[in-house]
Amino acid sequence: MATIEDVAKRAGLSRSTVSRVINHHPYVSEKKKKLVYDAMKELEYHPNSSAQRLRTQKTDTIAVLVPRLTNPFFPFLIEGLEMIAVEYGFQLLICQTHQDKEKELNFLNLLQTKQVDGLIFTSIENDWETIATYKECGPIILCNEYRSEATFPVVRLDQVKGSYLGTRHLIEKGHKKIAYCGGTASELGIDREKGFRKAINEFSLEVREEWVFRDPYSIDCGKRVLREIQVMEDRPTAIFTGSDEIAAGIIKQAKTLGVKIPEEIAVIGFDDQPIAELMEPTLTTIRQPIKEMGQKTMEVMLSMLNNPSGNEKQIIELPIQVISRESV
Amino acid sequence: MATIEDVAKRAGLSRSTVSRVINHHPYVSEKKKKLVYDAMKELEYHPNSSAQRLRTQKTDTIAVLVPRLTNPFFPFLIEGLEMIAVEYGFQLLICQTHQDKEKELNFLNLLQTKQVDGLIFTSIENDWETIATYKECGPIILCNEYRSEATFPVVRLDQVKGSYLGTRHLIEKGHKKIAYCGGTASELGIDREKGFRKAINEFSLEVREEWVFRDPYSIDCGKRVLREIQVMEDRPTAIFTGSDEIAAGIIKQAKTLGVKIPEEIAVIGFDDQPIAELMEPTLTTIRQPIKEMGQKTMEVMLSMLNNPSGNEKQIIELPIQVISRESV
């Protein structure tokens, strides 16, 4: 492997000049520039990125922690993040935590070992205390999931409002017995339940505790929930869910059991993923501006990188809306 | 940021000893080991990965080129790749080419700048000649997509057989007029068409050229294809597709147009993604052992890394099978 030294010799110049050419510095004569380029080509020279990183103390890389890529929500979010990152010459290091606390901690290590310049959480596994420890290690942003104790910037959607609107939509369609199936493990989940209950209370309805499912997250979870509901004495007539996957699972199971949707049970999803339009009936859902959230997040990250002092807490909230289709 | 030097001073030892502790070398007395660990903890020391990489000339990182993560096929493939990689202490750098030749070339650069130790293609945008150039830059493997001229190891599925089986399945269900909608841009596509035609010929059927669609890849493409078919005078009674997404698009559009599936038109997908079970009718499809393909690929990569001379061509083919559901 050719080094910068080799190129310098070959071009009959100093390492500095070669370095200047590589980094597009001004004040290099055209003549020598050409000499350098020729030498680089002949020697098939490519700068060693580890050396560059060591020297400059920058990696131009941002870590993005996601629970798993097989949940389509996250690829779409990454799409937004990457769009802005690439524009400014940054690359993403995508890290799947698989919902594992220890893995998450290991990824935080990337910041400490200077393998990345900044880190973005899109889901959070560990306690806030644990994560707060890393504040000094470099710019960190919470995107999508959040913690109110957070002292990092947060880019998120107004989950309370989202689930409030979704639930109100169900109520306006005449439903009075509504189940909640959104998850409450995270603060995001708690807020969703909050919005849900806000709508419920506003219309003086009641929620039976057995209609509240706080763990579901997948297609299979959705299926299971519907099976549980079907054996209840007093059944809800509508279900609010925390993702299109859960909703899809419910609908799928309903077909298997011969339960009519939305006549017997209405279902509302969350996310507006491609699957929402493909299901039969098509899925009424709550659209999150995922890509925009990604873009906004990366913009905040870049500004933190440019202005290291400006990492105070700030909360950016994006709008959310109900997309009415056939499942309600 | 504390450096190894700081730790050495603090522990009253040399940098070498600290380094030995970090890297779990033998022949360090327990006493000094403890001294080092204490110092590391007090100083919150974390080794700088750029320095380590520069020194060792290794990154323990493998680049994985995918067209896009929003196509669920690739997250599942990554699942398999990552499982093995993590086991052996490697991390993945996931790179989306977005089907862009230039981006693909830029990612190949990662190998030249020593930012990764090896690189895996899961799709190929550039000419083979162009890619062949990079052979000397480090271990490269083709996974999923392939080129017969390839001089790198290839891990793939038997596409000819897959589409042959799928098509035969349609024929055995009584179809004689079958459309092909699989893509032919890549060699993978060509092989699929080959398998398709093999089955067609075996049963002495005919394929009208207007029934052959070589470009489709997405849900929207599938919709478009069905619209085009519906305005034909002589319509096929079955469609072979190159992905569950395309098939899903066709089914969706069929509903919109009031076309009955499978009665008026049968559809077979490719991949067996979660969506295949959610559609109504459920999707008959060709299952690819995606995760296994990822695992196998990473095993080959690791063996290349351990044995740099062993990067000769080898082709590993995995089995494929038809999953019969309702859409045929």
Next chain:
DNA sequence: ATGAAAGCGCTAACAT
């Protein structure tokens, strides 16, 4: 078992 010293490949301050 431990330390001294060289050097991985690069950039940037300083000097000219």
Next chain:
DNA sequence: ATGTTAGCGCTTTCAT
């Protein structure tokens, strides 16, 4: 406009 030089933080021979 170009060159000289120091040093980023680490590992690894070599010596003891």
